Amino acid sequence: MGMGVKVRVWGSYALFSRPEMKVERCSYDVMTPSAARGILEAVYWHPGMRWVIDKIYVKKPIKFTSVRRNEVKSKVSASKVLESYNGGKKPLYLSTKEEIVQRASLLLSDVEYVIEAHFEMTEKANETDNPGKFKDIIMRRLRRGECYHMPYFGCREFPANFELCQEEEICTAYDDVDEKDLGFMLYDFDYSDKENLMPMFFRAIMKQGVIDLRNCEVVR
């Protein structure tokens, strides 16, 4: 597989929200494939390619911590914006005194992963695009630490440091643990129907610290 890369990512906090507990956010035990894809896309992405995550190595023990924050509970509504855009008289803002809500987040602390992934070409690629070109750009960015925007672990306040993984044999925090079942986890979203985004799930099983996504069964 010539188009594969291995990227080491680490940071002090991470929050991969479970969809079933998203009001008071609670993180999954490990990074989801969609979060890993997001990290790689923050480094490089092009409409002509698609990242596919092969394996996720868990290099640090899974630890949790919690933070409670004041958050706003409503979103910018398009109708209000339109009203203002068209010269409405009402001032446009969110009042954080009225729209406040306190929410706790259960975060992962001190995380480190290796993402093993490859990319596939899509039909949107230009004629001049080829895997070699993309691969070169990606490798260059990873070596120099260049990125489109700073990658993050689930939420933007938890930045993810990244570098090209040079290790041949990747050791993990769970080398001695034969098999750990992490239950059903979010695999990614199916964006093929723009009107109706579908979440996809898979049974996450960590074998010796590695989650292998290559032949996993994806459930919709």
Add this chain to the structure above:
Amino acid sequence: MSEVIKNRYEFVVLFDVENGNPNGDPDAGNMPRIDPESGLGLVTDVCLKRKIRNYVETVKEDEQGYKIYIKEDVPLNRSDRTACESVGIKDTEDKKVTEALKKLKKSDLDVDLKLRNYMCENYYDIRTFGAVMTTFVKASLNCGQVRGPVQIGFARSIDPVISQEVTITRVAITTEKDAENKSTEMGRKSIVPYALYRAEGFISANLARKTTGFTEEDLELLWDAIINMFENDHSAARGKMAVRELIVFKHSKELGDCPAYKLFEAVEITRKEEIEYPRKYQDYIVEVHNDKIPDSVEVKRMI
């Protein structure tokens, strides 16, 4: 309007607190936030962003293009009308907004984008930090989730912090019933005697160029806001807080020249050897190791 930023930036902010509570933890009775494992103090990203928004609001007083979307208080008097009319392209007489939206969506495919750009142009905080504007699924109108170029992480203290409970009294009693039985009421304050915090941030030129149009002028204002973020934020709870250092790394390219962690690692903060309990900024030494930073990255100490 000046030009959109062309360089990636990273920044380190050092700020300290003296006899105050920089960021209360709602989970712990408003005691200062502490990382339970290391004992280091925490200040959340949103807390710092709030200060930046407040500063911009104070300085710009809702000037055209510098409005703030996420506000703390209800404004006294604001009129956005003229501003909006000047950019308005279409006019919808229809007051039933959903209906109008549906119609508009059919006649104008780019309406989502226009609204997004309108928000970015007018609101400094949306241009800087982004905003989630994905509400009107019904009318299939979606301004999108705008990711702003500026990203800030949690701030952490250099040394473990000890939070101290200070019990205070007051002579005025709230209710008449209480006044019959006692002559003073007790209250409590949590303070950190002293702590130096370090926050790290990132600015992506790509997001500025492609999405929000965050300009050089906005960047100058951001630096100003960071430097002065506590100057207009004094209160009984905060004690003495001040930004001590703002170290900015300017990459020569839009994508950047080197990994962010290398730049952050080049900023070293150590406690002076003879100091056991730091109580002032002078108890720390801040060093920027220029030899660890590539030549193409420009380092600026803004204070």
